[in-house]
Amino acid sequence: xxxxYTTYGFLITSMVLAAAMALSLYLPLMAGQLxxxxxGFYAIGGYIxxxxxxxxxxxxxxxxxxxxxxxxxxxxALVSAALAVLVGVPALRLRGxxxxxxxxxxxxxxxxxxxxxxxxxxxVGIFGIPQPFNxxxxxxxxxxxxxxxxxxxxxxxxxxxMGRAFYAIREDETAADAMGINxxxxxxxxxxxxxxxxxxVGVIAAHFLNTWNARQGTFDSSINYLAYxxxxxxxxxxxxxxxxxxxxxxxxxxxxxxxxxxxxFGILIAVGAIFFPQGIITPELLSRFRRGRQPGRPxxxxxxxxxxxxxxx
Amino acid sequence: MTLIxxxxxxxxxxxxxxxxxxxxxxxxxxxSILRIINFAHGAVFTVSAYFTYLxxxxxxxxxxxxxxxxxxxFGAPALPIKLPFVIALLVGGxxxxxxxxxxxxxxxxxxxxRGADPLLTLVSSLGVAVAMVNLIQYFFGAEIYSYPANPFxxxxxxxxxxxxxxxxxxxxxxxxxxxxxxxxxxxxxxLINSTKxxxxxxxxxxxxxxxxxxxxxxxxxxxxTFFLSAFLGGISGxxxxxxxxxxxxxxxxxxxxKGLAVIVLGGLGDIPGAIIGGIVLGLAEAFVPPQFVxxxxxxAFLILFxxxxxxxxxxxxxxxxxxx
Numbered sequence: 001x002x003x004x005y006t007t008y009g010f011l012i013t014s015m016v017l018a019a020a021m022a023l024s025l026y027l028p029l030m031a032g033q034l035x036x037x038x039x040g041f042y043a044i045g046g047y048i049x050x051x052x053x054x055x056x057x058x059x060x061x062x063x064x065x066x067x068x069x070x071x072x073x074x075x076x077a078l079v080s081a082a083l084a085v086l087v088g089v090p091a092l093r094l095r096g097x098x099x100x101x102x103x104x105x106x107x108x109x110x111x112x113x114x115x116x117x118x119x120x121x122x123x124v125g126i127f128g129i130p131q132p133f134n135x136x137x138x139x140x141x142x143x144x145x146x147x148x149x150x151x152x153x154x155x156x157x158x159x160x161x162m163g164r165a166f167y168a169i170r171e172d173e174t175a176a177d178a179m180g181i182n183x184x185x186x187x188x189x190x191x192x193x194x195x196x197x198x199x200x201v202g203v204i205a206a207h208f209l210n211t212w213n214a215r216q217g218t219f220d221s222s223i224n225y226l227a228y229x230x231x232x233x234x235x236x237x238x239x240x241x242x243x244x245x246x247x248x249x250x251x252x253x254x255x256x257x258x259x260x261x262x263x264x265f266g267i268l269i270a271v272g273a274i275f276f277p278q279g280i281i282t283p284e285l286l287s288r289f290r291r292g293r294q295p296g297r298p299x300x301x302x303x304x305x306x307x308x309x310x311x312x313x
Numbered sequence: 314m315t316l317i318x319x320x321x322x323x324x325x326x327x328x329x330x331x332x333x334x335x336x337x338x339x340x341x342x343x344x345s346i347l348r349i350i351n352f353a354h355g356a357v358f359t360v361s362a363y364f365t366y367l368x369x370x371x372x373x374x375x376x377x378x379x380x381x382x383x384x385x386x387f388g389a390p391a392l393p394i395k396l397p398f399v400i401a402l403l404v405g406g407x408x409x410x411x412x413x414x415x416x417x418x419x420x421x422x423x424x425x426x427r428g429a430d431p432l433l434t435l436v437s438s439l440g441v442a443v444a445m446v447n448l449i450q451y452f453f454g455a456e457i458y459s460y461p462a463n464p465f466x467x468x469x470x471x472x473x474x475x476x477x478x479x480x481x482x483x484x485x486x487x488x489x490x491x492x493x494x495x496x497x498x499x500x501x502x503x504l505i506n507s508t509k510x511x512x513x514x515x516x517x518x519x520x521x522x523x524x525x526x527x528x529x530x531x532x533x534x535x536x537x538t539f540f541l542s543a544f545l546g547g548i549s550g551x552x553x554x555x556x557x558x559x560x561x562x563x564x565x566x567x568x569x570x571k572g573l574a575v576i577v578l579g580g581l582g583d584i585p586g587a588i589i590g591g592i593v594l595g596l597a598e599a600f601v602p603p604q605f606v607x608x609x610x611x612x613a614f615l616i617l618f619x620x621x622x623x624x625x626x627x628x629x630x631x632x633x634x635x636x637x
Contacts, residue, residue: 034432090622091618091621091622093622094621094622094625097349097350097581098577098621098625100435101350101573101577101617101621102617102618102621102622104570104573104614104617105573105574105614105615105617105618105621106614106618108570108610108611108614109611109614109615109618112607112608112610112611112614113611115607116607116608219566219570220566223352223435223436223439226432226435226436227436227439227440230430230432230433230436231436259447259450259451260451262443262444262447263444263447263448263451264444265443265444265447266439266440266441266442266443266444266445266446266447267440267441267444268440269436269437269439269440269443270419270420270436270437270438270440270441270444271440272436272440273424273429273433273434273436273437273440274423274424274427274429274433274437277424277427277429277430277433
């Protein structure tokens with residue numbers, strides 16, 4: 001087992017971080033907002049970690065203290081939240097594909113700015129980001145708790161007034177507005193939550209990868225995250241996580257095919273979209289799983305769950 | 314900025330803008346019919362630049378699988394044909410059009426028939442784009458390819474329209490770009506306004522269900538739209554390839570993203586708007602002062618963001634009526 005983890009620790013940690021990024025895209029999608037801004041906030045979080053740990057904090061010899069990583073996460077969360085509100089208030093008046101395009105523009109503007117700001121190291125980026133751990137696999141101790149906290153948070157959120165408001169807007173914004181939900185505020189909150197999560201993941205990723213540059217968090221990755229969410233399933237918290245884990249492992253599983261593997265990866269993503277239009281994890285699947293464990297439960301519970309959103313209550 | 318500089322900037326801006334316009338018309342055609350964005354349009358652009366490169370009889374680098382295939386088959390790492398550039402441009406565009414039809418069959422039609430969420434086509438079209446880009450890398454390698462020095466035959470690469478002291482060079486490729494752009498605009502105007510096919514195209518774009526009830530084969534019209542869109546994307550890919558070189562399998566991505574700015578500026582689905590949007594972006598980029606040249610690439614995305622926030626219907630569009 002330990003030997004297995006030595007070999008695959010990097011991959012497993014990457015999978016966990018990808019799943020967390022998928023959740024950051026899922027959060028605004030819960031409120032019906034297709035935002036592709038996550039890579040932008042991920043890049044910002046990474047740059048914050050890179051600059052703070054190489055130029056501001058000087059903890060002395062020995063491994064980089066974890067409490068400083070937590071401080072970086074806090075800074076990244078605050079900056080991401082502030083920027084998300086700033087960008088979100090004008091952008092979230094847009095619907096559907098228009099919002100997606102606005103967020104693509106946001107990510108590209110950030111990328112070009114980061115290429116040209118001297119403090120961020122230009123095209124080369126920032127090297128030698130200090131390491132709190134001895135091996136890359138140990139970053140699972142940061143990544144996994146973050147993923148679990150995010151999952152529990154979203155799972156609970158789905159059952160609060162705020163989460164219900166998200167789903168109401170996803171279903172019909174005008175009707176939600178008529179029911180007394182403030183659509184703009186609610187959408188900005190969903191967008192900001194996703195941004196904060198992406199920023200914090202960026203902090204971990206910057207230490208994990210040891211180097212950070214403008215190639216982190218680009219347009220390609222936004223579509224990857226979208227693939228994680230849509231192929232994994234965009235109606236429950238488990239869908240994006242499963243999508244992120246599976247699709248990150250896929251190129252590695254296909255490694256034996258050498259130069260064919262990304263060709264096949266692309267085809268599999270297209271095929272996945274065609275054959276799993278609802279995603280792999282659907283609310284129906286979850287309720288069937290639950291009924292299997294609790295035979296006393298009436299069958300109508302599952303029926304009901306398939307019409308409302310999220311797992312059966 | 315001197316007057317000469319202004320002329321030079323306008324000339325360069327118009328040339329780049331014409332290419333943006335041709336590319337973006339293809340992009341916006343798909344949107345006008347299907348109300349979705351084809352994220353593989355940038356990959357079609359790339360693939361066609363390589364097709365034309367092959368058709369002009371140019372050689373493949375050793376890193377591409379085609380190098381060995383061609384050397385074994387024809388005794389040289391190139392196709393045994395050497396088409397004149399303008400013919401190769403056209404054939405490359407037609408081949409790209411076939412790729413576009415294939416794209417519809419693989420990534421769009423299955424989802425359409427299943428009535429799936431239109432968002433999924435973003436993912437499926439991007440999946441196919443990833444496969445295409447990696448196929449290019451497999452066959453051609455990742456290097457930069459430059460077209461042969463004199464692809465147009467025995468005519469000078471540029472002619473000076475200024476004086477010896479204040480040169481205003483007009484490159485031959487710029488003249489070709491203007492010519493191709495004008496021919497395409499005339500052809501499209503004729504096709505869409507004066508043919509039965511164009512009428513069917515407009516009907517499907519207005520309302521696909523009603524059009525099919527009236528006996529229009531919508532699937533064939535959509536397929537033709539993909540052909541036309543990819544043909545235009547392909548022509549623009551070759552024109553960029555021949556004027557600045559083919560910068561590897563990924564060089565269409567930038568155009569794919571900037572094209573979004575162009576079609577939003579013109580109003581999504583609006584063909585004349587896309588042409589104007591392309592010219593505007595080309596000119597805007599040409600007039601970025603030299604000290605800010607590093608931020609030139611950001612101009613398109615700044616335009617994209619601002620237009621979406623201020624005027625999402627585009628410069629020519631009317632505000633959409635929100636139906637409840």
